[in-house]
Amino acid sequence: MTDRRETEGPFRRFELPEELLPEQRKAVRLEWLTLVYMLSAVVLLALTLGQSQAMKAAWIEDLLSLLPPAAFLIASAMRTRDPSAKFPWGFHRSVSVAYVFAALALLVMGAYVFFDSAFKLVTAERPPIGVIQLFGEEIWLGWVMIGALVYSGLPAVFLGRAKLKLADELHDKVLYADAQMNKADWMTVSAAIVGILGIGVGLWWADAVAAIFISLDILHDGWKNMRASVHDLMDARPRRHDAREFHPIVDRIEDELRKLDWIEDGAVRLREEGHVFTGEVLVVPREDDHLVDRLEELAHHLLSLEWKVYDIVVVPVREIDIPSRDGRPRSSAVGEEPARSP
Amino acid sequence: MRAAVCIALAVVAVAACACRIPEDPDGTLDRVEGGVMRVGITESDPWVELEGGVPTGGVEVRLVRRFARDLGARIEWVDGSEEELVDALKEGSLDLVIGGLTSKSRWKKDAAFTRPYVETTTVVGVPAGSSLPDDLDGVTVAAELGTEAEALVDAKTDADVRPVRDLGRAHGEPAAAHDYVLDDLGLAAGTELKEDKHVMAARLGENAFLVRLERFLLGRSEEIERMLRKEGRP
Numbered sequence: 001m002t003d004r005r006e007t008e009g010p011f012r013r014f015e016l017p018e019e020l021l022p023e024q025r026k027a028v029r030l031e032w033l034t035l036v037y038m039l040s041a042v043v044l045l046a047l048t049l050g051q052s053q054a055m056k057a058a059w060i061e062d063l064l065s066l067l068p069p070a071a072f073l074i075a076s077a078m079r080t081r082d083p084s085a086k087f088p089w090g091f092h093r094s095v096s097v098a099y100v101f102a103a104l105a106l107l108v109m110g111a112y113v114f115f116d117s118a119f120k121l122v123t124a125e126r127p128p129i130g131v132i133q134l135f136g137e138e139i140w141l142g143w144v145m146i147g148a149l150v151y152s153g154l155p156a157v158f159l160g161r162a163k164l165k166l167a168d169e170l171h172d173k174v175l176y177a178d179a180q181m182n183k184a185d186w187m188t189v190s191a192a193i194v195g196i197l198g199i200g201v202g203l204w205w206a207d208a209v210a211a212i213f214i215s216l217d218i219l220h221d222g223w224k225n226m227r228a229s230v231h232d233l234m235d236a237r238p239r240r241h242d243a244r245e246f247h248p249i250v251d252r253i254e255d256e257l258r259k260l261d262w263i264e265d266g267a268v269r270l271r272e273e274g275h276v277f278t279g280e281v282l283v284v285p286r287e288d289d290h291l292v293d294r295l296e297e298l299a300h301h302l303l304s305l306e307w308k309v310y311d312i313v314v315v316p317v318r319e320i321d322i323p324s325r326d327g328r329p330r331s332s333a334v335g336e337e338p339a340r341s342p
Numbered sequence: 343m344r345a346a347v348c349i350a351l352a353v354v355a356v357a358a359c360a361c362r363i364p365e366d367p368d369g370t371l372d373r374v375e376g377g378v379m380r381v382g383i384t385e386s387d388p389w390v391e392l393e394g395g396v397p398t399g400g401v402e403v404r405l406v407r408r409f410a411r412d413l414g415a416r417i418e419w420v421d422g423s424e425e426e427l428v429d430a431l432k433e434g435s436l437d438l439v440i441g442g443l444t445s446k447s448r449w450k451k452d453a454a455f456t457r458p459y460v461e462t463t464t465v466v467g468v469p470a471g472s473s474l475p476d477d478l479d480g481v482t483v484a485a486e487l488g489t490e491a492e493a494l495v496d497a498k499t500d501a502d503v504r505p506v507r508d509l510g511r512a513h514g515e516p517a518a519a520h521d522y523v524l525d526d527l528g529l530a531a532g533t534e535l536k537e538d539k540h541v542m543a544a545r546l547g548e549n550a551f552l553v554r555l556e557r558f559l560l561g562r563s564e565e566i567e568r569m570l571r572k573e574g575r576p
Contacts, residue, residue, distance in 0.1 A: 127546075138557050200549075
């Protein structure tokens with residue numbers, strides 16, 4: 001008793017409603033731009049890297065910030081693929097897979113930079129920064145590093161803002177995480193600049209301390225995203241794309257169920273599959289008349305509530321055995337053995 | 343935005359203040375200027391030549407002498423093995439270590455290397471005007487016994503290696519040698535075996551001293567190469 005919104009062809013090709021397609025295309029363009037620009041920043045930082053810890057940390061963060069755009073672009077290409085015999089649920093989850101990888105990379109690199117810098121601080125290893133010859137002039141490499149950092153950080157902030165707006169409209173988690181990372185890039189850049197200035201005035205420890213701050217930021221990002229991505233894989237109750245609160249759709253569907261008088265009791269269970277939600281609605285019908293028609297009509301109606309709800313199965317049951325959303329066990333509506341139909 | 347302004351102000355403030363950028367955490371440059379520069383040396387012909395622990399010549403010895411004159415410093419030479427010297431440098435008992443170090447040295451993490459100030463190559467020198475096969479198949483190439491060059495000729499070419507005690511005696515025949523002795527051996531550069539980027543080692547983090555030394559070394563490459571050809575004469 002599954003239902004799908006009418007579209008051409010056997011499957012819904014697009015996850016997104018028509019009116020959001022231009023936004024999606026814009027997001028893809030922005031992510032390509034981010035990818036190319038970050039790549040140039042990574043190359044530039046690598047050329048000026050030297051032996052500064054803070055610089056290394058900033059470089060690693062830039063390197064990692066290539067991952068979310070790449071994940072977004074790969075997932076954008078994969079998510080609309082048709083289901084196949086091998087992947088009967090389609091490819092929506094490619095987004096979740098990309099998300100897990102990106103989050104894990106953040107976490108591991110954050111930990112690496114943290115321990116590396118802490119070790120250098122404890123063993124009092126002093127970063128040497130010499131001169132570089134540029135256009136026949138000998139310049140202290142520190143100045144060149146600061147220039148490279150500004151190049152890598154400043155435009156990222158504006159890209160981040162633009163993407164944040166799109167992420168809100170598209171309800172896109174990967175895009176949101178990426179935008180947050182770009183927007184926070186100025187913190188990394190400032191910390192690294194302070195570290196290099198510290199070396200400049202002879203405070204050798206400033207560099208390692210700045211690197212530790214940056215690593216804490218990376219770790220925090222990594223932890224937050226790892227948690228969210230594991231929750232997705234565990235089919236946790238859907239949250240808004242910015243994870244601030246539960247997605248209101250579950251409440252809304254339950255309200256809709258309550259409005260129908262042929263339904264004695266009803267429950268909703270939704271999971272996130274990448275960008276979209278799928279799940280079941282269990283209903284305990286009062287009577288069996290026209291049950292199939294009613295179920296079908298209900299499924300149509302529920303799918304029309306919100307574009308993120310992609311696939312819903314409405315199942316008639318005698319008793320509801322999934323926990324209610326406030327976590328209390330449900331008082332059974334009918335005093336029979338819990339037997340699921342159909 | 344406010345944070346960006348703060349950072350910009352900090353950069354400007356640091357750049358504009360009277361203090362020197364970069365500064366030494368331990369004040370090496372200030373101490374050495376008009377004072378004593380403690381230089382670790384280890385024998386490495388033609389970079390550092392020693393007799394009884396006293397430097398008699400070598401490219402790096404001459405460069406350091408000139409650098410000391412620039413700083414108005416008196417030099418205190420300390421001879422030892424590379425490891426002894428690098429350990430002492432790391433702890434701050436020495437200010438500078440020389441001895442034919444290259445950018446590939448394993449002491450990279452324990453010392454602040456200058457930018458490479460000269461590059462040398464090890465090549466198979468061939469008699470000028472001779473036409474030998476590119477892979478040197480069947481050619482006998484002289485190489486100094488027990489040197490890296492001896493093994494490199496064997497590994498990188500098909501030549502037969504003839505180990506010799508002294509390259510100077512193998513005048514005029516194909517030989518594996520540093521590029522700066524080719525003229526004296528009457529050879530022209532053939533197959534390249536290895537490239538070395540030469541550096542000096544300062545103490546980690548003493549960036550004012552490091553930068554001063556690098557500025558001294560950079561832009562002197564022609565002079566250094568001339569010196570090298572003279573000092574390297576077999």
